[in-house]
Amino acid sequence: MIRDFGFAEFLFILEGARWTIVLSVLAFVCGGAGGLAVALGRTSNIAPLRWLMMTYIQIFQGTPLLIQLFFVYFGLPLLGFRVDVWIALTIGLSLHASAFLGEIWRGCIEAVPLGQSEAARALGIGYISRMKDVVLPQAFRIALPATISFLVNLIKGTALAALLGLTELTRSGQLMANITFQPMQVYGAVGLVYFMICLPLTYFSARIEKRLNANR
Numbered sequence: 001m002i003r004d005f006g007f008a009e010f011l012f013i014l015e016g017a018r019w020t021i022v023l024s025v026l027a028f029v030c031g032g033a034g035g036l037a038v039a040l041g042r043t044s045n046i047a048p049l050r051w052l053m054m055t056y057i058q059i060f061q062g063t064p065l066l067i068q069l070f071f072v073y074f075g076l077p078l079l080g081f082r083v084d085v086w087i088a089l090t091i092g093l094s095l096h097a098s099a100f101l102g103e104i105w106r107g108c109i110e111a112v113p114l115g116q117s118e119a120a121r122a123l124g125i126g127y128i129s130r131m132k133d134v135v136l137p138q139a140f141r142i143a144l145p146a147t148i149s150f151l152v153n154l155i156k157g158t159a160l161a162a163l164l165g166l167t168e169l170t171r172s173g174q175l176m177a178n179i180t181f182q183p184m185q186v187y188g189a190v191g192l193v194y195f196m197i198c199l200p201l202t203y204f205s206a207r208i209e210k211r212l213n214a215n216r
Helices: 007-042 047-061 065-078 085-111 114-122 127-164 169-180 183-215
Strands: none
Touching (some): 007 085, 007 127, 007 183, 065 085, 127 183
């Protein structure tokens, strides 16, 4: 039965937006943990580890996100691992995020003046304490704008989850467009919700970058 796009249909789209946010948070948190490991590996003194992390980054930066999601969703069952769509999407998006965040944070770690590490080493501070207390806090400050910008792109990238059947924001819009036959109104509403989710993050990123530039 065809019906008009109204408030009830918009609420259904908002329900899908909830799962978009949850998926984005899961991917960003898990990807952030992996990204830190990648960044530390890329800045390590161990050459094989640096090459391994560089290869990992090149694979995930050089292939489309959709292919990566398909590979996880359809590939893991072939290896004997039964995963539902939530687990597959979380793994795929986290691997994707870890590669990009790892490269962002690698650059920020290397942007910290070398003298900081040398002074800490001269004081007898070990590697873990040197990174945790000296280098990473300064690198985090540099990386914050770029990290928030990547989070915005990650949120928009979760739209690909609709192709795997997850009823997130984009999939909710597809269902409503099929019911109402009013795609302009429906996808206009979907775009507006994406915009409202990403706008505060974009504004916050611009403010942080402006403040850091002023401080420099």
